[in-house]
Structures are given as C-alpha cells and as structure tokens.
Amino acid sequence: MLGAIPTLLLVVALAFLMVHAAPGGPFDDERVLPADIEANIARAYHLDEPLPEQFWRYLSGVVRGDLGPSYRYRDHTVSQLIGGAFPLSIKLGAMAMTLALVLGISAGTFAALRRNSWLDRTVMTLAMTGISIPVFVIAPVLVLLLAVQLQWLPAGWSGNEGGTRFVLPVVSLALPQIAYIARLTRASMIDVLASDFVRTARAQGLGTRAVVHYHALKPAMLPVVSYLGPAVAAILTGSVVVEEIFGIPGLGQFFVRGALNRDYTLVLGIVIFYAALVILLNLIVDILYAVIDPRIRQR
Amino acid sequence: MTALRSTWSRLGQNRTAKASAGVLLGVIFISVLGPVISPHDYLQTDFDNLLRPPTFSDMQLFGSDDLGRDLFVRSMLGVQVTILVAIVASVVSLVIGVVYGAVAGFVGGKVDAVMMRFVDTLYALPFIFFVILLMVAFERNFLLIFVAIGAINWLDMARIVRGQTMSLREREFVAAARLMGVPWPRIIVRHIAPNLMGVVIVYVTLTIPQAILVESFLSFLGLGIQEPQTSLGALVDAGVNQMEGAAWMLLIPAGLLALILLCFNFFGDAMRDLLDVRDAS
Numbered sequence: 001m002l003g004a005i006p007t008l009l010l011v012v013a014l015a016f017l018m019v020h021a022a023p024g025g026p027f028d029d030e031r032v033l034p035a036d037i038e039a040n041i042a043r044a045y046h047l048d049e050p051l052p053e054q055f056w057r058y059l060s061g062v063v064r065g066d067l068g069p070s071y072r073y074r075d076h077t078v079s080q081l082i083g084g085a086f087p088l089s090i091k092l093g094a095m096a097m098t099l100a101l102v103l104g105i106s107a108g109t110f111a112a113l114r115r116n117s118w119l120d121r122t123v124m125t126l127a128m129t130g131i132s133i134p135v136f137v138i139a140p141v142l143v144l145l146l147a148v149q150l151q152w153l154p155a156g157w158s159g160n161e162g163g164t165r166f167v168l169p170v171v172s173l174a175l176p177q178i179a180y181i182a183r184l185t186r187a188s189m190i191d192v193l194a195s196d197f198v199r200t201a202r203a204q205g206l207g208t209r210a211v212v213h214y215h216a217l218k219p220a221m222l223p224v225v226s227y228l229g230p231a232v233a234a235i236l237t238g239s240v241v242v243e244e245i246f247g248i249p250g251l252g253q254f255f256v257r258g259a260l261n262r263d264y265t266l267v268l269g270i271v272i273f274y275a276a277l278v279i280l281l282n283l284i285v286d287i288l289y290a291v292i293d294p295r296i297r298q299r
Numbered sequence: 300m301t302a303l304r305s306t307w308s309r310l311g312q313n314r315t316a317k318a319s320a321g322v323l324l325g326v327i328f329i330s331v332l333g334p335v336i337s338p339h340d341y342l343q344t345d346f347d348n349l350l351r352p353p354t355f356s357d358m359q360l361f362g363s364d365d366l367g368r369d370l371f372v373r374s375m376l377g378v379q380v381t382i383l384v385a386i387v388a389s390v391v392s393l394v395i396g397v398v399y400g401a402v403a404g405f406v407g408g409k410v411d412a413v414m415m416r417f418v419d420t421l422y423a424l425p426f427i428f429f430v431i432l433l434m435v436a437f438e439r440n441f442l443l444i445f446v447a448i449g450a451i452n453w454l455d456m457a458r459i460v461r462g463q464t465m466s467l468r469e470r471e472f473v474a475a476a477r478l479m480g481v482p483w484p485r486i487i488v489r490h491i492a493p494n495l496m497g498v499v500i501v502y503v504t505l506t507i508p509q510a511i512l513v514e515s516f517l518s519f520l521g522l523g524i525q526e527p528q529t530s531l532g533a534l535v536d537a538g539v540n541q542m543e544g545a546a547w548m549l550l551i552p553a554g555l556l557a558l559i560l561l562c563f564n565f566f567g568d569a570m571r572d573l574l575d576v577r578d579a580s
Contacts, residue, residue: 007420015429019436128568132561134512136519136532137553140539144550148543233425237516244520245539255428256520259435267435271428278425 004279011275012062016055019264045069067269072261078269081254086273089243089250093235095170100177100231105224107178108185109212115190123182130179135238139172139245157248169242176238177231184223192220218292225289229282236274309573316569319562326559330378339369341376342527350545361551365541373529374552380530381511381559384444388510389503391449396456397499401487403457404464415461418454426451427513434522444523448513452506456499463498467491501570508563515556531556 033041042048046057061068067078111123147155147168154165192198193216201215240252247253251270258266311317334341337358345367353362353370361370403414430447437443467473468491476486515532517523524530531552538549 007424010420011424015432018429018432021436128564129561132508132564133557134516134560136516136535137557140535140542140549141553144542144546148546236425237427241516241519255431256522259431259520259522262435264435267432271432274425274428 004283007279008276011279012059012272013055015268015271015275016058019268020051020054045071062272067272068265070258070263070266072258072263072266078266081266082251082269082273085249085251085254088248089239089252092166092169092173092242092248092250093232093239095166096173096177096235096238097231099170099174100181101224103174104178104181105185105221108182109189109217109220111182111186112189112193113208113212120186124186127179127182130175131183133176134241135172135176136241136245138175139168139242142168142172143245155246157246165246169246169248172245173235173238173242177234180231181224181227184227185220188223189216189220192216222289222293225285225292228285228288229278232281233278236278313569313572315565319566319569323559323562323566326378326555326562327382330375330382333375334372337369337372339372341368341372341529344368350541350548352545353547353551362545362547364537364548365545370548370551374531374534374555377529377531377534377552378555378559380524380528381514381532381556384441384448384514384524384530385507385510387445388448388452388514389506391446392452392456392506392510393499393503395449396453397460397492397495399453400457400460401464401491401495404461405468405483405487405491407465407468411461415458418457422454427516430513430517431520431522434517441524444514444517448510451513452509456502456506459498459502460495463495464491467494501573504563504570505567508560508567511556511560511563531559 039048046054049057058068065079067082070076070078070081073081107123107127111120114120143155146153153167155168157165157169193211198211198216201211206214236252239250240255242248243250243252244256251273255267255270257263258270339358345363347367348359348363349367350365351359351363351367353360359369359371361374364370364373399414399418403411430451433443433447464487473486473490476490481489514523515530515535518530518532519536521533521536524533526533534552535549535556538545538552542549
C-alpha cells in the first residue's frame with residue numbers, strides 16, 4: 001500500500017522528463033521576440049534554471065497541490081483549471097460507472113444462469129461487439145441515430161439544459177464497460193455456480209434466486225472488483241473522447257485542447273492528476289478486495 | 300516450430316477464427332489493390348464534387364469528402380496506415396516485451412523481483428496519457444507513433460514471456476549449455492528465444508487490435524497521423540464534423556474500423572483459447 005508514493009514519484013519524474021527532454025521550448029512556435037524579452041519570459045517561468053532545480057521546484061509544488069501556471073491560459077494556474085473542470089468529468093464518469101456495473105453484472109449473471117441458451121449467446125455476442133468497438137465510433141453513431149435522425153435526444157451539451165443531455169455521453173462512455181463487466185461476471189459466475197458450497201446450498205433446498213443472492217454473487221464479484229482499476233482508467237480515457245464529441249467543458253476537453261495547443265504545463269499537470277487519481281482508486285480497490293475476500297485479509 | 304504448426308492446424312478448425320481471418324485478408328487485399336485500380340488519388344481535390352454521396356459513376360463508391368477528395372481511396376489508405384501502424388507497433392512491443400521478460404525470467408532472484416515490480420507499477424497507470432504527453436513534447440511523426448504505441452503494449456508480453464522462460468530455464472538443454480560455459484545472454488538468444496516463438500506469435504495477434512485502438516484514438520483527437528496522410532481514426536474524426544449532411548463520411552470509416560477490430564478480437568480470442576489448451580496439457 002505504501003507503494004503508492006514511490007509510484008507517484010516515478011510518475012511525476014517520468015512525465016516531467018518527457019516534457020523537458022523534448023527539443024525546443026514551449027514558446028518556440030510563437031512570433032520571434034527580441035532576445036531580452038525571450039530571456040524575461042524564460043525567467044518568469046523559471047525556464048532558465050538548471051533542470052534538477054526546475055524539477056525540485058515542480059515537485060515541491062506538486063506536493064502542495066500547485067501544478068504551476070498554464071502556458072496558454074495566461075491568467076490561470078493549472079490547479080485552478082483542473083479544479084474548475086473536474087467536477088463535471090467526475091459526475092459523468094460516476095454515472096457511467098454505475099450504469100456499467102448495474103447492467104454489466106445483471107447481464108452477466110443472467111447469461112451465466114442460462115448458459116448456452118439463446119439469451120447467453122446474444123448477450124455474449126453483443127458483449128464482444130461492445131468490447132471491440134471504441135467509444136469514438138459508438139458515440140458519433142449514437143448521435144447520428146438518436147439525435148440527428150430520430151431527434152429523441154439532444155446531440156450537444158451547450159444550449160441544452162436538463163438531464164437529457166447526459167444520456168448520450170453517459171451511455172457511450174458506459175457501453176464498452178458494460179460489455180467487459182458482463183463477460184467477467186458471466187465467466188466467474190459460471191465458476192462459482194459449479195463450486196461445492198453452491199451445491200450444498202442447493203441441496204439444502206434454496207432456490208436459484210436465493211443461491212445467487214446470498215451465496216454466489218459476492219465471490220463472483222472478485223474479478224469485477226479487480227477490474228475496477230482498469231475500468232476507471234478506461235473511463236478516463238473515454239471521457240477525453242466523449243467530452244470532445246459532445247462539447248462538454250470537462251477535464252478531458254482541457255486535456256485535448258492543451259495537447260493541441262502544446263500547453264506543456266497543463267498537459268503535464270493533467271497527466272499527473274489522472275495518474276494520482278488512478279493510483280488512489282487502485283488503493284481503494286485493494287482495500288475493497290480484502291473486505292470481500294477473507295482469504296486476503298488474513299495475510 | 301512444430302507447436303506453432305499444430306496451433307495453426309487447430310485454428311483452421313475454428314469457424315469464427317477462419318471467417319475473421321478471411322475477412323481481414325479480404326479487407327487488406329482490397330485496401331492494397333483498390334487505390335491502384337481507382338482512377339482517383341487520395342490528395343486530389345475536386346471542388347465541383349464536394350460531399351458527393353456514394354455512387355457507381357466515376358468509381359466513387361464511398362462518395363467524396365468536404366474537399367472533394369475520393370473517400371474510397373482515402374478509406375483504403377486509412378486501412379493500410381492503421382494496419383501498418385498496428386503491426387509495427389506490435390513488433391516494437393514484442394521486442395521490448397520478449398527481451399525484458401526473458402531477462403527477468405532467466406536471471407530470476409532479486410533482479411526478477413525488481414523488474415516485475417516495475418511492470419506492476421506501470422500496469423496501474425493510464426498509459427495513453429503518457430503517449431499524448433510524448434506527442435505534445437516531440438514533433439508528431441510516424442516513427443514516434445510506432446514507438447510510443449509499442450512502448451505501452453509490452454507489459455502483457457513481458458509477463459507471459461517471463462513465465463515461459465522460467466519453465467524453460469529448468470530444462471536439460473539449458474542446463475547443458477550452462478555446464479559448457481555459455482554466457483547467459485547467449486543462452487537466451489540461442490536456446491530460450493527460439494522456444495518462445497510459438498507463444499509470442501500467438502500473443503502478438505492479441506496486441507494488434509490494442510495498437511489499432513491506440514492509434515485511431517490518437518488520430519481521432521488530431522494527435523496521431525496528420526493531414527494529408529490519414530488513418531481510420533482521422534477519417535472518423537472528419538466524419539463526425541460532417542455527419543449531419545453527409546452520414547456516409549462517418550459511417551464508412553467507422554464501419555471499417557469496427558469490422559477490423561471485431562475480426563482481430565475474434566481471431567485473437569480463438570488464439571488465446573488454443574494457448575490455454577496448450578498450457579493445460
């Protein structure tokens with residue numbers, strides 16, 4: 001569990017070095033300025049210091065939650081930009097995650113209970129399709145079908161108030177995860193349903209519902225719980241695309257803008273922020289895992 | 300090599316795998332041949348025929364885009380670029396993964412522990428963001444995209460190769476080589492690596508669709524392949540901007556990308572099942 005801090009340190013060092021090892025400075029693509037003005041700019045952003053000193057300055061800032069000034073949004077610090085955009089992103093992400101867990105676990109359980117039936121085969125074929133097709137293909141096609149052609153839902157974010165504007169982004173974000181979780185649940189549920197304690201429970205006269213609810217569901221959730229970490233990473237990645245497609249002013253959109261504008265500090269800050277978030281969530285998943293599985297708690 | 304051959308022959312009995320491989324080969328064949336036969340060029344703009352719907356006249360089977368460029372030729376070029384990037388990136392990940400995994404598995408002990416601990420650490424990170432960081436910091440070029448995508452996909456390969464190497468290390472022929480005083484890097488190259496081939500080739504088919512995903516993700520965001528070159532991801536991006544008037548510009552590249560990924564995944568899945576069977580025996 002203490003591994004989280006060295007990991008984070010590694011992340012900051014790697015990301016910092018990647019940016020600073022690059023040829024050219026952050027302001028190279030702008031107009032040619034007189035030499036002394038360029039020197040002033042470099043001094044203002046501490047770019048004239050030796051690299052170890054810059055890294056130390058950056059690192060001690062990160063510890064205090066200060067990710068430095070943005071190179072493009074001149075009046076804002078990176079921390080301000082992240083703080084402003086992140087709440088919307090996490091709202092979308094949490095909604096998508098909830099939807100994925102509820103639908104994925106139910107579909108996977110039903111498929112496992114009716115193994116090799118037409119229902120099982122349909123669910124699994126759909127799941128394979130859902131896993132294979134990336135978010136940036138699903139989302140525009142859903143928009144084309146449900147918003148442009150049928151006009152049931154709004155296509156964009158701005159200019160539309162109310163809950164309906166959440167539907168398409170959340171669904172497109174959740175679909176691949178629903179598919180993945182359904183496959184995981186089905187596989188592990190089939191394993192668990194074949195185990196001795198389930199047979200014992202059945203022998204005692206418990207119905208399928210009760211067996212699943214009281215005995216099988218919890219152990220069958222272990223692979224799903226350990227998938228939560230990668231799922232969060234996948235949803236973060238997907239949110240970048242979804243926010244871009246629907247024009248949602250979240251963190252993902254800032255990230256893409258920053259990347260296209262070559263706003264070094266903003267991109268660096270968001271990468272570190274995302275990595276810290278994923279590391280933190282993985283830590284929570286580890287704890288959750290121990291809560292569910294008593295065998296791990298004993299170690 | 301006999302193991303590899305038996306894997307292939309069993310793969311031939313799997314109908315899904317055979318169909319997927321057939322479709323893939325067909326798509327690749329058309330993507331290479333199509334642009335040669337077509338009278339159009341991927342760069343040629345035609346301002347009299349902007350956003351022309353798919354039509355048989357003039358061989359514009361997929362219509363034209365908002366600059367009047369032929370979408371069939373551009374899509375086929377996109378397929379070529381997408382698959383090329385994926386294959387090269389997979390080879391990069393193969394090389395890194397095999398070397399890393401073989402060294403960790405063969406040397407063992409503390410070196411192995413530290414090396415695999417590093418892999419575990421990297422597993423937990425949202426790697427694609429680091430690739431984007433690389434794209435921002437360096438000039439965007441083809442080579443960098445290959446290397447960056449390969450560099451994020453080697454972790455699985457390293458783990459599998461390490462496991463295989465650990466079991467190979469205990470075999471008599473390796474012990475014999477050691478007794479004769481062959482240094483360990485040479486043992487890895489001459490004795491371990493050839494025996495890893497089967498598993499590695501099977502596993503590489505699973506990394507290709509992942510590489511395709513990463514490349515098209517980057518290109519979709521405008522951070523990957525740059526105009527006038529194109530890839531399926533970049534074409535989907537262009538299609539999104541025109542979808543209200545010209546749905547085909549979105550649906551054709553999106554459909555092609557989905558088809559290719561689906562085929563690779565079905566094929567890879569069948570391969571993995573075979574791999575499991577062989578591990579069990």
